[in-house]
Amino acid sequence: MRVVVALGGNALVRRGETPDAEPQRGNVDRAVRSLVPLAERHELIITHGNGPQVGVLALESLNDPGLTRPYPLDTVGAETQGMIGYWMLQSLQNALPGRQVMAMITQTLVSAVDPAFADPAKFVGQLYGRVEAEKLAAEYGWTVRRDGEGWRRVVPSPRPQRVIETRLIRELVRLGTIVVCAGGGGIPVVRNDVGRLEGVEAVIDKDHTASLLAESMDADALLILTDVPRVMRDFGTDREKEIVHTTPYELRAERFPAGSMGPKVEAAATFVERTGDMAAIGLLDQCAEILDGTAGTIVTPSGTWPLASTP
Numbered sequence: 001m002r003v004v005v006a007l008g009g010n011a012l013v014r015r016g017e018t019p020d021a022e023p024q025r026g027n028v029d030r031a032v033r034s035l036v037p038l039a040e041r042h043e044l045i046i047t048h049g050n051g052p053q054v055g056v057l058a059l060e061s062l063n064d065p066g067l068t069r070p071y072p073l074d075t076v077g078a079e080t081q082g083m084i085g086y087w088m089l090q091s092l093q094n095a096l097p098g099r100q101v102m103a104m105i106t107q108t109l110v111s112a113v114d115p116a117f118a119d120p121a122k123f124v125g126q127l128y129g130r131v132e133a134e135k136l137a138a139e140y141g142w143t144v145r146r147d148g149e150g151w152r153r154v155v156p157s158p159r160p161q162r163v164i165e166t167r168l169i170r171e172l173v174r175l176g177t178i179v180v181c182a183g184g185g186g187i188p189v190v191r192n193d194v195g196r197l198e199g200v201e202a203v204i205d206k207d208h209t210a211s212l213l214a215e216s217m218d219a220d221a222l223l224i225l226t227d228v229p230r231v232m233r234d235f236g237t238d239r240e241k242e243i244v245h246t247t248p249y250e251l252r253a254e255r256f257p258a259g260s261m262g263p264k265v266e267a268a269a270t271f272v273e274r275t276g277d278m279a280a281i282g283l284l285d286q287c288a289e290i291l292d293g294t295a296g297t298i299v300t301p302s303g304t305w306p307l308a309s310t311p
């Protein structure tokens with residue numbers, strides 16, 4: 001099978017942890033341990049989030065007295081791909097000696113007229129109290145929004161249209177390479193009037209790019225791994241109930257929060273609708289069980305797994 005795995009921000013920075021390098025490297029090792037059984041049996045393409053990291057590096061650049069202008073968000077997104085990609089590359093090489101691993105800097109095409117540019121909605125960086133968030137918003141021209149218990153910076157998050165390096169990723173996978181790519185949803189780029197690529201100030205949602213990537217790679221499965229074992233109906237209420245097997249149609253009949261489970265559900269449903277294959281949302285530590293159908297929320301056209309028609 002060919003499997004695309006999307007690692008949530010929680011896989012790298014667990015709740016309550018500071019985004020220092022050391023704990024993140026430990027979390028990457030933990031994520032890789034969970035992915036090893038998959039890599040031994042399947043073709044694997046790995047993508048990851050960058051919300052916490054892009055916020056840290058953007059703030060660092062804003063406060064750097066040696067710069068006349070802070071690095072734009074496309075450049076900071078590239079920094080996060082390099083940093084997280086390096087951690088994953090080394091961890092995968094150590095866990096799977098003899099396997100070829102590639103961590104790529106990749107760009108994702110978006111539309112210059114995507115309405116998301118006028119409505120920042122993607123959370124980046126750390127949580128602040130309301131007063132501090134408003135102070136920072138005034139100082140740096142940020143937009144801030146409530147995220148659970150606190151407040152965070154939000155930035156535009158246009159829809160991904162195409163991973164620019166799709167053909168190269170496909171070739172590498174065909175050669176047996178484990179590819180880490182499209183980190184942070186990919187570096188957001190547009191084509192200008194003369195067809196040249198240009199970076200734009202945004203952070204793409206990695207779940208949406210993972211869905212697009214899985215479709216364009218002809219993947220058999222899209223696994224969206226996070227810190228909850230299953231998607232819940234009526235999450236956070238006393239009627240909360242795990243969704244085990246479901247269809248895109250059933251999922252689309254429910255409402256999920258925009259900043260967290262919403263994009264995962266949308267990404268999974270879209271992949272299944274467009275390909276007829278399987279997507280799942282579940283715990284990082286259970287990726288092998290999810291693929292076997294014994295853990296996670298499994299989304300298929302018929303609501304059953306394994307698919308009877310899988311050749």
Ligand SMILES: Nc1ncnc2c1ncn2[C@@H]1O[C@H](COP(=O)(O)OP(=O)(O)O)[C@@H](O)[C@H]1O
Pocket residue numbers: 007008009010011049225226227228230231232233234235256257259260261
């Ligand atoms: N219906 C739901 N079912 C399960 N989890 C949900 C639901 N709605 C919101 N969540 C929240 O979504 C979180 C996962 O989303 P997010 O924090 O964006 O993940 P990641 O950073 O791993 O991509 C869970 O920790 C949970 O608190």
Ligand SMILES: NC(=O)OP(=O)(O)O
Pocket residue numbers: 008009010048049050051052123183184185203204205206207
């Ligand atoms: N770019 C992105 O979606 O990052 P997170 O998953 O960390 O929010």
